[in-house]
Amino acid sequence: MLHEKIDELKHDIIAYAQHVEEMLLKSMDGLVSRNEEELATVIEVDEPVANERELLIDDVCITLIAKYEPRAVDLRNILMILKINNDLERMGDHAVNISESALYLIKRPPVKPLVDLPRMSEIVTAMMKRCVDAFIESDSKEADAIRLEDDKVDQLRDQILRELITYMSADSATIKRSIHLLRIGTNLERVADLITNICEDIIFTVEGRVAKHHHDSD
């Protein structure tokens, strides 16, 4: 009975992860295609839904622990879902931040062609998909591999920063837009950090090995 409930919970968290992934995709697509409606949807529709889902999953986790008094692996699994749930909610917040900055940017001329940010967001959403699979399969090797992607994200973010400093130095009229672009980069980077956290939790739950303390970059 408990195992069925944990399976249901896993389905819920997968659905939640997909919802947050959609939010990220929409926020970046809204930026690239200059689609105001899409960006507004992330903020006004998708985020309230994300918040409801978090509270619901939180509640189920706590009820399961209180009712079934799970031990060992079951308990660790539920506590991990509780943590992932919390991290997903934060990722949703980052998608909102991206949408907000995108709403500012799409009303103004582009500072530069958007290349690195979409590339960054591709890597981040791919990490997210793989992370959900690794969680389902309890695949700690895959979780370990996903963490390596985080370096690519950090490098792209540094590259974006360097490039934007050049633009800002050349033309001070681009400073405000550049700071919004930088904010989008930082938010994507934090999503990658949160995914890395989840991967480390997967490694710990599967292998009992502490893979933590990877250091958040911003």
Added chain:
Amino acid sequence: MLHEKIDELKHDIIAYAQHVEEMLLKSMDGLVSRNEEELATVIEVDEPVANERELLIDDVCITLIAKYEPRAVDLRNILMILKINNDLERMGDHAVNISESALYLIKRPPVKPLVDLPRMSEIVTAMMKRCVDAFIESDSKEADAIRLEDDKVDQLRDQILRELITYMSADSATIKRSIHLLRIGTNLERVADLITNICEDIIFTVEGRVAKHHHDSD
């Protein structure tokens, strides 16, 4: 017996919160007084200690749940400590980010007199102290009041951003330093967001009222 263990756990989390508060104070003092050694200590000594503490408290929480099968208020209290523990580790990461940017800044001439950032950090560390007390006293009214401070932090951060844009526009040589100052502001703001999260958890644990979904600002 369980209650004694929970009390011990509360002491551990208070000590951990004080350690992280020290990290924040040192990172800002190192910036203001241009003390390289103090900043290096945060990164090289204090953060590893913070990480160890997190893992230790995590472990105690999980062991208590598995061993004593706590219910209702006790279970909620342990789960809240688990969450606060996670948030404190993130705050420690923010102190490290601040120290890193401070290390860059203290080797260069100041962009402007440091007024708003120290003011911001005063508010944030005061929030943190009050938050720990509210947690110990299970004082949800105080937790509710602390959340209001978050608006002041957000306002200061916006003010810093506006001011820095003026500096960057006037002299492009200040752009890189300005971005580091902005990064410090954003990290302080995120600490305030995490404290607000903890306050919301306190309100939920004490009153069963969902105070959440305050929206993280960056």
